[in-house]
Amino acid sequence: MTQVSETNGVLTIGGAEVPALAKEFGTPLFIMDRGQIEENIRAYKSAMDSAYDGHGLVHYASKAFCTKEMCRIAKEEGIGLDVVSGGELYTALSVSFPPEHICFHGNNKSMEEMQYAISAGVGHIVADSEEELDILDSLMEGNTKTRILLRIKPGIEAHTHDFIQTGQEDSKFGVSLKSGDALRVLSKTYQNFEIKGVHCHIGSQIFEDEPFMVAADLMIKLMADVYEKTGRYMEDVNLGGGFGIRYTETDLPRPYHDAMLATISAVKKASEKYGVPYPFLIVEPGRSIVGEAGTTVYTVGTVKDIPGIRKYVSVDGGMADNPRFIMYDAEYNALLPERPEAAREEKVTICGRCCESGDILIRDILMPKVQRGDLLAVLSTGAYNYSMASHYNRLPKPAVIMVKDGEAKLCVRRETYEDLVRFDL
Ligand SMILES: Cc1ncc(COP(=O)(O)O)c(C=O)c1O
Numbered sequence: 162m163t164q165v166s167e168t169n170g171v172l173t174i175g176g177a178e179v180p181a182l183a184k185e186f187g188t189p190l191f192i193m194d195r196g197q198i199e200e201n202i203r204a205y206k207s208a209m210d211s212a213y214d215g216h217g218l219v220h221y222a223s224k225a226f227c228t229k230e231m232c233r234i235a236k237e238e239g240i241g242l243d244v245v246s247g248g249e250l251y252t253a254l255s256v257s258f259p260p261e262h263i264c265f266h267g268n269n270k271s272m273e274e275m276q277y278a279i280s281a282g283v284g285h286i287v288a289d290s291e292e293e294l295d296i297l298d299s300l301m302e303g304n305t306k307t308r309i310l311l312r313i314k315p316g317i318e319a320h321t322h323d324f325i326q327t328g329q330e331d332s333k334f335g336v337s338l339k340s341g342d343a344l345r346v347l348s349k350t351y352q353n354f355e356i357k358g359v360h361c362h363i364g365s366q367i368f369e370d371e372p373f374m375v376a377a378d379l380m381i382k383l384m385a386d387v388y389e390k391t392g393r394y395m396e397d398v399n400l401g402g403g404f405g406i407r408y409t410e411t412d413l414p415r416p417y418h419d420a421m422l423a424t425i426s427a428v429k430k431a432s433e434k435y436g437v438p439y440p441f442l443i444v445e446p447g448r449s450i451v452g453e454a455g456t457t458v459y460t461v462g463t464v465k466d467i468p469g470i471r472k473y474v475s476v477d478g479g480m481a482d483n484p485r486f487i488m489y490d491a492e493y494n495a496l497l498p499e500r501p502e503a504a505r506e507e508k509v510t511i512c513g514r515c516c517e518s519g520d521i522l523i524r525d526i527l528m529p530k531v532q533r534g535d536l537l538a539v540l541s542t543g544a545y546n547y548s549m550a551s552h553y554n555r556l557p558k559p560a561v562i563m564v565k566d567g568e569a570k571l572c573v574r575r576e577t578y579e580d581l582v583r584f585d586l
Pocket of ligand 1: 266
């Protein structure tokens with residue numbers, strides 16, 4: 162939790178003072194509040210355990226923030242992992258994450274990745290197409306550990322930004338429900354596996370319960386239709402992630418425990434309605450586990466006032482550590498760690514140091530007066546920041562620390578110039 166220190170009025174995260182962390186680890190710096198991550202995981206897990214008798218598993222969507230330490234936390238908390246590449250799988254296995262609790266995704270998995278996932282013994286692979294099911298059939302001979310699911314395009318348009326909608330018909334992900342393709346493909350028989358269930362992911366940053374409830378209903382109806390057509394019960398349903406978080410004060414997420422309860426109740430209701438057994442339920446929250454737990458701390462450099470137009474406050478990072486503004490016009494909040502409660506008296510635009518005019522972190526935000534050398538913290542940067550970071554302009558990636566009970570642990574060291582040329586020949 163970000164709080165203000167009672168002794169000297171500076172920003173604290175996980176009980177540690179942010180200016181001291183910035184001094185010790187340098188800037189830009191990703192600070193992750195470990196206690197908040199654990200709390201978020203437990204909110205989902207306790208709902209699954211209490212309202213669904215644990216007949217399911219929360220999988221953390223590691224694409225949101227994938228490091229060894231994060232995989233260790235998921236392992237210690239007893240949840241599963243959603244991975245989407247050989248690299249994410251390797252990261253999980255490198256900390257001995259139980260493979261049976263890993264679900265492997267992706268709309269274009271390479272042959273090597275599929276072989277890697279199968280030989281590692283992952284619990285689930287979500288096939289994205291009919292073509293991929295055929296390839297998996299050729300690779301799965303003798304494998305009894307990995308359960309195959311099919312990703313379905315449920316045709317739901319969740320209330321979110323266009324570029325992060327993934328459930329609508331015009332999407333590269335999954336097999337269409339509306340066209341009848343999903344039922345046709347799920348009814349097929351394969352030599353080396355039976356399709357055990359369905360998966361869908363309807364988008365991200367969703368605040369309403371209804372899209373998840375509609376998705377649950379559609380998936381369970383589909384499972385019932387498969388039973389009617391083939392006499393085969395599908396056992397697993399994976400409803401993806403997408404629970405919304407608070408980036409700015411206009412974002413009003415409901416408690417994750419409650420969101421999970423609503424999803425569970427929709428799964429139960431639909432199972433009863435369509436006369437199928439309660440399925441094994443998987444959900445895959447990513448952003449809502451780590452997003453609000455992350456803060457990026459920068460140092461202010463040039464402050465440029467263009468009279469009558471705009472005041473730019475430049476920081477020592479930008480789109481290379483947080484490309485979400487340039488990608489999706491994402492909005493954030495910011496404050497000054499050394500004076501978190503100072504009055505916000507001027508409108509500024511916080512920009513990065515990269516050679517792109519669109520390299521902005523926050524456009525038109527009211528901030529206290531800032532000057533070169535001040536620390537500036539952008540909040541809720543735990544998801545899709547470090548994991549989307551690039552080396553644009555050959556900027557070394559920042560360090561990542563986890564903080565809990567006032568103790569900071571370095572979990573990704575800051576890159577050096579030497580790191581940047583490591584692969585150059
Ligand atoms: C298949 C799948 N599952 C889970 C997630 C996680 O979504 P979120 O981070 O919004 O919870 C995503 C995000 O893109 C996804 O594509």
